[in-house]
Amino acid sequence: xxxxxxxxxxxxxxxxxxxxxxxxxxxxxxxxxxxxxxxxxxxxxxxxxxxxxxxxxxxxxxxxxxxxxxxxxxxxxxxxxxxxxxxxxxxxxxxxxxxxxxxxxxxxxxxxxxxxxxxxxxxxxxxxxxxxxxxxx
Amino acid sequence: xxxxxxxxxxxxxxxxxxxxxxxxxxxxxxxxxxxxxxxxxxxxxxxxxxxxxxxxxxxxxxxxxxxxxxxxxxxxxxxxxxxxxxxxxxxxxxxxxxxxxxxxxxxxxxxxxxxxxxxxxxxxxxxxxxxxxxxxxxxxxxxxxxxxxxxxxxxxxxxxxxxxxxxxxxxxxxxxxxxxxxxxxxxxxxxxxxxxxxxxxxxxxxxxxxxxxxxxxxxxxxxxxxxxxxxxxxxxxxxxxxxxxxxxxxxxxxxxxxxxxxxxxxxxxxxxxxxxxxxxxxxxxxxxxxxxxxxxxxxxxxxxxxxxxxxxxxxxxxxxxxxxxxxxxxxxxxxxxxx
Numbered sequence: 204x205x206x207x208x209x210x211x212x213x214x215x216x217x218x219x220x221x222x223x224x225x226x227x228x229x230x231x232x233x234x235x236x237x238x239x240x241x242x243x244x245x246x247x248x249x250x251x252x253x254x255x256x257x258x259x260x261x262x263x264x265x266x267x268x269x270x271x272x273x274x275x276x277x278x279x280x281x282x283x284x285x286x287x288x289x290x291x292x293x294x295x296x297x298x299x300x301x302x303x304x305x306x307x308x309x310x311x312x313x314x315x316x317x318x319x320x321x322x323x324x325x326x327x328x329x330x331x332x333x334x335x336x337x338x339x340x
Numbered sequence: 341x342x343x344x345x346x347x348x349x350x351x352x353x354x355x356x357x358x359x360x361x362x363x364x365x366x367x368x369x370x371x372x373x374x375x376x377x378x379x380x381x382x383x384x385x386x387x388x389x390x391x392x393x394x395x396x397x398x399x400x401x402x403x404x405x406x407x408x409x410x411x412x413x414x415x416x417x418x419x420x421x422x423x424x425x426x427x428x429x430x431x432x433x434x435x436x437x438x439x440x441x442x443x444x445x446x447x448x449x450x451x452x453x454x455x456x457x458x459x460x461x462x463x464x465x466x467x468x469x470x471x472x473x474x475x476x477x478x479x480x481x482x483x484x485x486x487x488x489x490x491x492x493x494x495x496x497x498x499x500x501x502x503x504x505x506x507x508x509x510x511x512x513x514x515x516x517x518x519x520x521x522x523x524x525x526x527x528x529x530x531x532x533x534x535x536x537x538x539x540x541x542x543x544x545x546x547x548x549x550x551x552x553x554x555x556x557x558x559x560x561x562x563x564x565x566x567x568x569x570x571x572x573x574x575x576x577x578x579x580x581x582x583x584x585x586x587x588x589x590x591x592x593x594x595x596x597x598x599x600x601x602x603x604x605x606x607x608x609x610x611x612x613x614x615x616x617x618x619x620x621x622x623x624x625x626x627x628x629x630x631x632x633x634x635x636x637x638x639x640x641x642x643x644x645x646x647x648x649x650x651x652x653x654x655x656x657x658x659x660x661x662x663x664x665x666x667x668x669x670x671x672x673x674x675x676x677x678x679x
Contacts, residue, residue: 280481287523314468314485321443321482 249300252309259316260292266323281322288315344636345618345659348670349390353381359662361406361648366413368654373668374404380418380428382435383668390670399426399437406450406495411457419451425462427480438478443470443485454498454505459483461505463493469507469517471524484524488515495539500546500602508537514551514561516581527578530561532586541600541607549581552595552609558619560585560630570628585630590617590637593645599659601651606673607632608659610646615639616661618673635676642667 267285270278291312296302320327353359354375363372370393371383379397383390402421409416416428416435423444428435445466452461460472460480469486491511498505505517505524514530514537535554542549549561562584564572574580593612600607607619618636625631642663652658657673 283522310487314487317443317468317485318482321485 245300253297256292256295256309256312259288259312262316263289263292263319266319281319284315284319284322288312288319291315344674344676345616345638345641346672346674348658348672350667350669351383351390352666353383353392353662353668354379354666357666358403358664359647359666359668360403362650362660362662362668363407363409363416364650364652364660365409366411366653368652368658371650371660371668372407372409372416373662374407374418375666376403378402378404378420380404380407380416390668394434396428396435396437399428399440400424402447405448408451408453410453411455415453417451417453417460419448419462421447423448423464425451425460427478429478439480441472441480443482444468449493450495452496452498452505454503455500456503459498459503461496461498461507463496463507465492467491467493467509469493469496469505469515471505471517486517486524486526488517488526488529489513494536497540497542500542500544502546504546506540506542506549508540508551510536512537512553514540514549528581530581530583532559532583533557536594538595539597541598543600544602544605548584550598550600550607552598554594556588556591556593556595558587558591558595558598558607558609559583560587560632562628584628585632587619587632590619590634591615596645597648599649599651601656602653603651603656606635606651606675608649608651608673610649610661612645613639614642614644614646614663616641616646616649616659616671618659620675636673638671641669641671 263285270282295308353373354377357375357377359373359375361374369384372380374380378400379395381392382394384393399418400420400422404418404420406419407416414430418426423446425441425448426437427439429438444464447465448462449465450463458474460474461469463469467487467489470482471484472480473483474480489509489511491509493507493509495508496505503519507515512533512535515526516528517524518527533553533555537551537553540549540551547563550558552558561581563579563581564570564574565579566574566577572580572582591611595609595611597610598607605621609617616638617634619632620635622631622633641661642665644664646661646663648662650660659671659673662668
């Protein structure tokens, strides 16, 4: 009696069993694909941020060299903002993507860079994207 | 209720265009208007009617969205969709553009002078708020670029006596900023509105802030200093702001502007349902839980959305309003008897 019940069980429950196994396989494959995709996305996004900040840093170092010799009061104000930007960039934790104030600090760096451009009377028009200049009609 | 707000004059200030904003000069003798026709117009009273004393049309290439007078009354700032802010200097009856402030990436939505006259704030669709410092030689310098909002910033206004700046945004929040060690920081975020916050107004004492929104409510926020006796929690040195009153159910559309009369304490609103409303605080209400009553409601004040309301700073009850229909209107508000 018990034996025949097991046999029917295997047939009756087959649908559900295959469904379960299929789900499990799919879930595992999806997880590993997801990790790969996530890593790619993170690498790209991280590179973008790094590139942007690197751009600001290069800009700041160049201007620091140019302004170093000048001694007017206006120039010392510009230098102060410049040093503040360089300080922010150097303090930024590049090796910790889980830093909770990451976006806040990034926004502060962007704001300080804009302020610096305004003081230096320079238009910030850097093409940081990989696609190059966009098309316009 | 209709009699408490009486029409004094109606002018087609910006023909074939929208009239976006109005600002009274500090002495209350001139009214500046700006519009979609890219111009700023200065109005003065002559006898019984208001006439256009100057037209400033060479300053901007796109809509002028807001205008603001300096506390001394000698300068006028205009914020435009062309991403610039012009500073005009008054020379007798005429105005000359002395500086153009650039830097915002797109439409500048608002401009405001600090009560000291040394600072100016601008905000834009680029989500940032800029603070500028002006020296004795009319030189403007950017002292801070604040990226605290996550969406279009619609309005900026300064506290009447402290160096405290407030901004309203499409991100549904109001933010407050103050200076900290040579830089400006966001010291408070007021959450509560369920949609875009369009405008702000401080009360005469500066202890309360009124905000109006696309969610059709007006909210009154009260400032609590650290160590306050009401026991409201504050973070160390920064005051905290709490919503102490919400006026809902009065407006049927978006509320685009709010003005708090510095002489009488009356609150006027400009609404997308073409009406103007005036509220007053109930004299017996608890300052920590104030109640406001609707004192005047004028439907069809204009034939389209009312964009701005502005109380005259010297003449009690004199209110100006403007609309998408290009018109500018002057009203006399009188507190209804027996209320």
